[in-house]
Amino acid sequence: MNNGSMANFICELRKSKNMTQRQLGEKLNITDKAVSKWERGLGYPDVSILSSLAEVLGVTVNELLNGERSVALPLEANALIETTLQYANKVTFNKKESVKFVAKIAITVTCLLGIFVCMICDMAISGAFTWSLYPISAISFSWLIIIPLFQLKKNNVCMSLVSLSVFIIPFLFILNKIIGGTKFMLPLGIPVSLIAIAYMWTIYILASIKNSAKWNMAAISILLGIPVSLIINYIVAKFTNQPIINVWNILSWGIQVVLSIVLFFIGKKQEF
The missing domain is CATH 1.10.260.40 (lambda repressor-like DNA-binding domains)
Incomplete structure (x- = not known):
């Protein structure tokens, strides 16, 4: 060859x-x-x-x-090549599956270990489950989001987003219950979380569009972050009496615009 x-x-x-x-x-x-x-x-x-x-x-x-057409080989040689390639594909697939399995086990064991340590320390210090409920709920929530990335062969990112979309509201309710109920947690946390999830789904859909310029999709995703942050600022301002727009917002939006323009230009250059 x-x-x-x-x-x-x-x-x-x-x-x-x-x-x-x-x-x-x-x-x-x-x-x-x-x-x-x-x-x-x-x-x-x-x-x-x-x-x-x-x-x-x-x-x-x-x-x-x-590296050329019509290279005649005996039928047995062609069959051998195809068999070898199929074997190589199978070996590669098995290696990937083994890595994913080890990653799932490592993540699960780490999460369980973290939960166990928090419970033991909390019981030893407080004599009951108090502060440990925060890290336990956070670790459990994180596990539900991360595991789909390794569990599925296809659409693993999609399923991770589905898991995030399904469990984020119950997670906020659990946190609110642990805290003892506040006037900010659910009224502020739920709409902000839903907007953030909608933004992530938008990015995922843009990235999944076939035959699209990935650089342009990345630029659009960054630009969409500007109205998303503006909406979140508006929601937060209603509860905190803070201004909707400040100097840091303007600076970050300016950086996002510049970065988007650079990505658009890179995308145009890649086309030629």
Whole structure:
């Protein structure tokens, strides 16, 4: 397998299909920088995506590896290549699943350990569960949000957001109950939390749009943070009698605008 011929072959096939490096990368769930490295002969495609890359480019894996079309090999050799790739894909998948399993166990054990330590210290100091209820509820809430990221093979971020959306209000009610009830916790916490969650869902949807310029989506997400923070400031001002807009708000919004403009320009540059 010649790295130079393979690099040129991938570049020619991509251009013949009128695809940019970014578009090819999106089809394979990789970055355009990775595609650029292949085409410059600075690296090889990972074995786990060779089959998908060959399918997108309209060639066989054998042709892709050899860097040219119509390379005739005995049927047994082709079958061996496909079997080897399937095995490599399976090994890669199993490794990823093992890492995810270890991560879930480590996170769960750490959370349980934290809860246990808080309970023991609280009982030893106060003789009852008092301050420990705060970290216990916070740790439990965090576990419910983090675990979906490792639990599912697909849409794990979506399920983590679903978990956050479902449990945030009960979490606030529990905190309010532990505190003993205040006039600020629920009236202020619920609307602010719902606005923040809506903003996160918006970012997730923008990031999930296929065939979209990711730099532009990132710029839009940052700009959307300005009206979101303004709404939150308005809600907080109703309870605290503080001004809705201050110098720090103006400064942070200015930085967000500048950053968004920079991202838009980067996105435009990537198109060419």
